[in-house]
Structure formats: C-alpha cells, structure tokens
Amino acid sequence: MIMTCFVLLYTGMEKIDAAVAELREMDDLAALESPVHSLHPLAKLLTTFIYIFVTVSFDKYDLSGLIVMLVYPVLMFQASGIKMSTCFYKLRIVLPLVCAVGLFNPFFDKAPMLSIGALTVSGGVISMITLMMKGVFSLMASFIFVSTTSLDAICAALRKIHIPSVIVTLLLLTFRYVTVMMEEVSVMTTAYMLRAPGQKGINYKAWGSFLGQLLLRSMDRSEELYSSMLLRGFNGEFSYADVPKGRLADWLFTIAASVLFFVFRYVNVAELLGNIIMRG
Amino acid sequence: MIRFDHVSIExxxxxRVLDDISFEIRDGESVGLIGANGAGKSTVMKSLLGLIPHEGSITVDGLEVYKENLSQVRKKLGLVLQNSxxxxxxxxVLEDIMFGxxxxxxxxxxxxxxxxxxxSKLGLExxxxxxxxxxxxxxxxxxAIATVLAMEPDAVLMDEPTSALDPYNRxxxxxxxxxxNITKIITSHDLDMIMDTCSRVILLSGGRVAADGDADVILRDKELLESKRLELPLSLQTR
Known part of the structure; x- marks a missing residue:
C-alpha cells in the first residue's frame, strides 16, 4: 500500500485516476462468464497453489522441463476469455521486478552449460532465464485466479482452508479501500498541483507530510469503519459469500491439473517430444 | 426511550466537549441535533453508541450504555455515517446489507x-x-440507509445525511x-432538511443544551440561532 502511494506521489494525478479505474476493472473481469469462472474458488485456489509449488521446484538449469509449464496458464487464458495481454498490461509494474531477481546470476555462475554453434551459454544465464520464467509463470497463474474469482469468493476459499480470519479480513478491506485511499491521494495531489504549477510529480521534500496526512486520514477512516462494523454486530469474523459446494467436475479439474503438473515436473515432455520428432 | 442524564465528556x-447535558427522546420522535462546528453533536452520537466513555448516565430503553450492555444497546440503534x-x-450492496x-x-x-x-421498500432493487x-x-x-434499516433498529442516528448530495438525491x-416510522436523531447543518424531517430540535452550543423544543419555533428564532453561530434555514431567509 505504502509502495503504491510512493509510486502514485511520483507519477501524478491522471495516473492515479487511471490506476483506480484499472483496479476496478478486476471486478469486471471476475464477473465474466466462462468455464474457468464457474470453477469452485477453492478448486482454483488449490490448483494455483500446486501449480506455483511445482513450478518453483524445477531445477535451476531445467529450462526445457520448465517451459512446458506454460501450457496451464495459456490454456486457462484461452478458456476464460481473458486476453493474455491484459495480464501482462496489468502486471507491468511487478513483472520487471520479478524478472530482475536473477539478473546477477550470469556474473556469479560462469561455468559453460550449453553451446549453440560458437556461442557458449553459461549456467548463470540459464538459471537467470529459469528464474524469470518461474516468476512470470507464477504471476500468470495467480492473475488467472484473481481475475476469474470475485474477492469475496477468494476470501471464502481462504477461510475454508483455515487462513486466519485477521489476514483474510485485512485482504478484503485492503482491496475494498485501496481505491478509496487512491482517490484520497488523487484529491491531495490535485490540491498540491494547483499550488505548484509546472512541477512534475510531488517534490520529495513533501513526501513525508503527504504520507503522514494520508496515514492520519486512513486512521480516522478506519476508526469510523470499525465503529460501523461494531454497530452491526461484528465479532471478529466476516460472513463471506455463500460459495456453493464444489461439484465433482471442480475437484476432477484440480486432480487432473495437479497430475499433469507432476508429470511435467518428472517427465521432460519437451525432450521427449524432441526425441520423437528426431527419430521420426 | 433515550435518556441523557447529566452527561459530561472530556x-x-x-x-469538556459535553458539559452536564440532560434530555429525553421518546419513542417515535424525530429530533434534529443542531449546533455550530465543535458544539458536541458528533460526541452525543458517539457516546450514545458507547464509542467514547462518559460521566453521568445514558440509557436506551432503560439499558445503561456501558461495556456489559453495549451489544444489546447497539442492537437497538442504527447509525448512518456522513461518509458512506x-x-x-x-x-x-447485498453483502453489506446482509453483513449485520x-x-x-x-x-x-x-x-x-x-x-x-x-x-424494494426503498426502491433500490x-x-x-x-x-x-x-x-x-x-x-x-x-x-447505507438500507444497511441500517435492514437491522430493524428501534432508533436511527444520522450524521449529516444530506451532505454533498445534489438537490434530487437530497x-x-x-x-x-x-x-x-422509528425514532430518528439527525445531526446536520442543513436546517431546511431538519425542518422538513424533525418535529423537535435540540440546539447544542459549547457542549451544553442551549435550546430544546419545537423545531418550528427554534428554527424560526433568528436571534437565538445567530447567537449560536447558526442562521435561519434558507427557506425562511428573505433577501
């Protein structure tokens, strides 16, 4: 949240409004209808967890094995009717950070691993690429989950697997109020800009007081919000949307997908296909 | 019935934000709580809901507003906040109404x-x-009003219900x-709205009750209102 505020302070008010609108679009995506949308949230959540777990467990040099894991997010995007470009566009701020994780690997691991003609590729380069792919694939799978499931259903699923109520409530309220806080930032930024014409973004000297003001406003807001919850009998536990019981098809989906992930993990499908093609 | 008996809050x-105030609100009454900024209107609301500690006695249907009774008291009251x-x-909206x-x-x-x-009652299907x-x-x-009314409270408290609304929505x-048709306590600076909705007005000033009586009488008393940093409702002002 604070990170978002810093980014917003730097970027300016038009971008804040655009960010608010973009966040709201997630609800529209979750409201679409498709076979993926209709899957039980818990089934989708478990499948996503297993997918991420299997994806990150690949060996750092197992590039050919890992690449096959792309099949799951690609198929899910196709079935959900959500464009893959939407995913990359919405994750454009996080993706470079994820890709930057393995950036220094080539400097530490210089042992030659692969030769393509005269070009020798070091282990560091391969591990950098696999790290990037693991990050990107995991983000894609997470995105397909959150964009095809309403927040209320996500929270209900999290409670079903006994994630503590405090964490789930925090998630729900953060998502609900992040747009309100961004609107607050937008108003404050407008007030600043009107008295600082020609300035790009907000001067770093004002960041402290700006964030302080935002914190105070959010504290006032949270106090009122909590009062309102207490007055309606809140006792520490939210009643989330009544998610219907999972159908057999939902659980078959999770089982089939999980089996497939483990097959991809232990059988190098790309290599197998390559061998078949070469023999043919 | 809501009763404030020698209530003080600091x-x-x-x-002192409230200084030894006493009044009673009978079942079904519509009461406008008016006063300049800082007069103590919001404090009256908060103390009634047990959100801030007080000296003296506040009762709702005979139930004293204190820690052990809070859930019972709050079940009887609904609050519509200024900022929805x-x-x-x-x-x-559905989840919000169902929450309580x-x-x-x-x-x-x-x-x-x-x-x-x-x-459907409010035409908000x-x-x-x-x-x-x-x-x-x-x-x-x-x-927000629907979320409160769904709880079927005995009394509803409304904080500036018409602020920042266009004339149509107002x-x-x-x-x-x-x-x-329930007890209503409404705080507002929109005195025309108070005149339209309340039969009784309690005027607060400096944490004390400066006047308590018929809305039609108090809201027409220019001298009284101006002495408490208020003005006649716009509909009564002559240009």
Missing amino acids: YEKGK DNQMFMPT LLNYGMSREEAEKKADGIL DLKYRHNHKLSGGEKRMA RIIIDTIRGM
Missing part, C-alpha cells in the same frame, strides 16, 4: 430475503448486486427519512 483533561464509504465495507443480519445469527436465505425486502465502489454519492447514501433522502 477528551483532554479540563476540556466508511459504512459500506463489503464488496456489494448474518452477524446476529440469521441464515443466509433469511438475510437475503430481508435484504430484498428493504431494497437495481443496486442489489452493484459493487459499493461503483455507486454514485446518492446511491451510496441510500444503500430530496430522495429527505422523503426516505420522513417515511421511516
């Missing part, structure tokens, strides 16, 4: 039925599945308030 030592965003914290009902042990089917009932953050100011305020809120 946030800082020596600075602070009141509507669930993703959709489910907390009080109602089944999901019953709660939804009740939500449908209140939405089309808001049922709408996301709270996508509602307009007027819709949000009406939905009129809708006023008509809605007039149609509510």
Whole structure:
C-alpha cells in the first residue's frame, strides 16, 4: 500500500485516476462468464497453489522441463476469455521486478552449460532465464485466479482452508479501500498541483507530510469503519459469500491439473517430444 | 426511550466537549441535533453508541450504555455515517446489507430475503448486486440507509445525511427519512432538511443544551440561532 502511494506521489494525478479505474476493472473481469469462472474458488485456489509449488521446484538449469509449464496458464487464458495481454498490461509494474531477481546470476555462475554453434551459454544465464520464467509463470497463474474469482469468493476459499480470519479480513478491506485511499491521494495531489504549477510529480521534500496526512486520514477512516462494523454486530469474523459446494467436475479439474503438473515436473515432455520428432 | 442524564465528556483533561447535558427522546420522535462546528453533536452520537466513555448516565430503553450492555444497546440503534464509504465495507450492496443480519445469527436465505425486502421498500432493487465502489454519492447514501434499516433498529442516528448530495438525491433522502416510522436523531447543518424531517430540535452550543423544543419555533428564532453561530434555514431567509 505504502509502495503504491510512493509510486502514485511520483507519477501524478491522471495516473492515479487511471490506476483506480484499472483496479476496478478486476471486478469486471471476475464477473465474466466462462468455464474457468464457474470453477469452485477453492478448486482454483488449490490448483494455483500446486501449480506455483511445482513450478518453483524445477531445477535451476531445467529450462526445457520448465517451459512446458506454460501450457496451464495459456490454456486457462484461452478458456476464460481473458486476453493474455491484459495480464501482462496489468502486471507491468511487478513483472520487471520479478524478472530482475536473477539478473546477477550470469556474473556469479560462469561455468559453460550449453553451446549453440560458437556461442557458449553459461549456467548463470540459464538459471537467470529459469528464474524469470518461474516468476512470470507464477504471476500468470495467480492473475488467472484473481481475475476469474470475485474477492469475496477468494476470501471464502481462504477461510475454508483455515487462513486466519485477521489476514483474510485485512485482504478484503485492503482491496475494498485501496481505491478509496487512491482517490484520497488523487484529491491531495490535485490540491498540491494547483499550488505548484509546472512541477512534475510531488517534490520529495513533501513526501513525508503527504504520507503522514494520508496515514492520519486512513486512521480516522478506519476508526469510523470499525465503529460501523461494531454497530452491526461484528465479532471478529466476516460472513463471506455463500460459495456453493464444489461439484465433482471442480475437484476432477484440480486432480487432473495437479497430475499433469507432476508429470511435467518428472517427465521432460519437451525432450521427449524432441526425441520423437528426431527419430521420426 | 433515550435518556441523557447529566452527561459530561472530556477528551483532554479540563476540556469538556459535553458539559452536564440532560434530555429525553421518546419513542417515535424525530429530533434534529443542531449546533455550530465543535458544539458536541458528533460526541452525543458517539457516546450514545458507547464509542467514547462518559460521566453521568445514558440509557436506551432503560439499558445503561456501558461495556456489559453495549451489544444489546447497539442492537437497538442504527447509525448512518456522513461518509458512506466508511459504512459500506463489503464488496456489494447485498453483502453489506446482509453483513449485520448474518452477524446476529440469521441464515443466509433469511438475510437475503430481508435484504430484498428493504431494497424494494426503498426502491433500490437495481443496486442489489452493484459493487459499493461503483455507486454514485446518492446511491451510496441510500444503500447505507438500507444497511441500517435492514437491522430493524428501534432508533436511527444520522450524521449529516444530506451532505454533498445534489438537490434530487437530497430530496430522495429527505422523503426516505420522513417515511421511516422509528425514532430518528439527525445531526446536520442543513436546517431546511431538519425542518422538513424533525418535529423537535435540540440546539447544542459549547457542549451544553442551549435550546430544546419545537423545531418550528427554534428554527424560526433568528436571534437565538445567530447567537449560536447558526442562521435561519434558507427557506425562511428573505433577501
């Protein structure tokens, strides 16, 4: 949240409004209808967890094995009717950070691993690429989950697997109020800009007081919000949307997908296909 | 019946926000709580709901407002906040209306039925599945009122219910308030709205009750209002 505020302070008010609108679009995506949308949230959540777990467990040099894991997010995007470009566009701020994780690997691991003609590729380069792919694939799978499931259903699923109520409530309220806080930032930024014409973004000297003001406003807001919850009998536990019981098809989906992930993990499908093609 | 008996509140030592105030509000009454900024209107509301500690005695239907009784007291009262965003914290209007009902042990089917009932009573059926953050100011305020009325409180407290609304939405809120046959305590600087909705007015000034009586009399008393940093309602002002 604070990170978002810093980014917003730097970027300016038009971008804040655009960010608010973009966040709201997630609800529209979750409201679409498709076979993926209709899957039980818990089934989708478990499948996503297993997918991420299997994806990150690949060996750092197992590039050919890992690449096959792309099949799951690609198929899910196709079935959900959500464009893959939407995913990359919405994750454009996080993706470079994820890709930057393995950036220094080539400097530490210089042992030659692969030769393509005269070009020798070091282990560091391969591990950098696999790290990037693991990050990107995991983000894609997470995105397909959150964009095809309403927040209320996500929270209900999290409670079903006994994630503590405090964490789930925090998630729900953060998502609900992040747009309100961004609107607050937008108003404050407008007030600043009107008295600082020609300035790009907000001067770093004002960041402290700006964030302080935002914190105070959010504290006032949270106090009122909590009062309102207490007055309606809140006792520490939210009643989330009544998610219907999972159908057999939902659980078959999770089982089939999980089996497939483990097959991809232990059988190098790309290599197998390559061998078949070469023999043919 | 709501009774304030010699109630005093101080946030800082020596600075009394409410200073020995006493009044009674009978069942079914519509009372406007008016006063300049800092007069103590919001403090009266908060103390009634047990959100801040007080000296003296506050009772709701004979129940003393103190820690052990709070859940019973709060069950009898509903609060509509000035900023509806602070009141509507669930993703959709339906979920927000059902929030309190489910907390009080109602089944999901019953709660939804009740939500449908209140939405239709207020003519808000089309808001049922709408996301709270996508509602307009007027819709949000009406939905916030629905969340409170669904709880069937004995009395409803409203903090500036018509602030920041356009004339059309303001009129809708006023008509809605007039149609509510329960005890109402309304704080506002919109004295025309108070005149339209309340039969009695309590005027606060400096944490004390400066006047308490018939709305038509107090809201026409120019001298009294101006001495307490208020003005006659716009509809009574002659140019």
